[in-house]
Amino acid sequence: MAQKIVAGNWKMNLKLDEAIRLVEVLKINHIESDVRVVLFPPSVYIDTLSHRIDDHIELGVQNFHAEAKGAYTGELAINQIKSVGANIGLIGHSERRAYFAETNDILKLKVDAAVSQEFQFIFCCGEPLMIREAGEELDFVKMQLEESLFHLSKDEMLDRIIAYEPVWAIGTGKTASAEQAESMHRAIRTWLHEKYDEETAQSVSLLYGGSCNHENARELFSCPNVDGGLIGGASLKSEVFCEIIKSY
Numbered sequence: 001m002a003q004k005i006v007a008g009n010w011k012m013n014l015k016l017d018e019a020i021r022l023v024e025v026l027k028i029n030h031i032e033s034d035v036r037v038v039l040f041p042p043s044v045y046i047d048t049l050s051h052r053i054d055d056h057i058e059l060g061v062q063n064f065h066a067e068a069k070g071a072y073t074g075e076l077a078i079n080q081i082k083s084v085g086a087n088i089g090l091i092g093h094s095e096r097r098a099y100f101a102e103t104n105d106i107l108k109l110k111v112d113a114a115v116s117q118e119f120q121f122i123f124c125c126g127e128p129l130m131i132r133e134a135g136e137e138l139d140f141v142k143m144q145l146e147e148s149l150f151h152l153s154k155d156e157m158l159d160r161i162i163a164y165e166p167v168w169a170i171g172t173g174k175t176a177s178a179e180q181a182e183s184m185h186r187a188i189r190t191w192l193h194e195k196y197d198e199e200t201a202q203s204v205s206l207l208y209g210g211s212c213n214h215e216n217a218r219e220l221f222s223c224p225n226v227d228g229g230l231i232g233g234a235s236l237k238s239e240v241f242c243e244i245i246k247s248y
């Protein structure tokens with residue numbers, strides 16, 4: 001059974017005092033449902049926040065390097081990240097793909113590094129507007145998954161997390177309709193079944209991301225193949241993020 005997850009990607013937003021306040025409000029609101037809540041703050045805040053979260057909140061990083069150590073100025077290795085209290089990272093966010101030239105090959109290296117170092121990850125995929133308008137979104141997303149993720153064995157794929165984030169919906173206020181989200185999620189579940197088996201397909205959590213907020217979360221989360229959300233802008237406001245979590 002796939003885990004229900006609501007994750008907040010803060011991107012390059014919030015000062016430390018604002019980040020601390022946000023975590024404190026989330027704690028006061030007692031997120032005690034069976035939804036797994038993961039926050040992706042700027043990495044420099046992880047150590048501080050790790051001392052302030054409670055058992056219902058996990059911390060992750062928005063990016064990490066595939067190498068274990070070395071001369072990679074500005075980068076962070078998995079063991080460094082783990083040492084300050086985060087055990088999960090995003091891989092393949094569309095902003096990393098677009099602004100930092102992260103190709104499917106680079107993402108595959110990150111997937112392999114994460115698997116070998118027992119570091120959890122949310123693998124992000126999604127098509128740009130031009131591809132959606134051409135009606136080629138299924139082929140496009142399938143290729144992203146095949147080139148970076150589907151080389152894993154069944155054991156390595158069990159319980160993984162994939163976030164479908166159509167690029168045209170990220171930060172634009174233009175969310176995918178519940179039908180569009182469900183249709184892509186159903187396709188991903190089917191590919192997992194074909195490539196692996198039904199047990200694997202049902203174990204993988206499929207999150208939707210792209211202008212998800214407190215007004216549309218309930219409808220999106222009610223889709224049979226949507227197991228939660230990766231939330232950007234709306235995760236920066238504690239009341240809104242709490243409402244999104246509670247709409248599950």
Ligand code: PEP
Pocket residue numbers: 009165169170171172173209210211212230231232233234
């Ligand atoms: C994201 O960046 O992962 C995201 C979903 O952003 P937003 O919710 O702001 O569209």
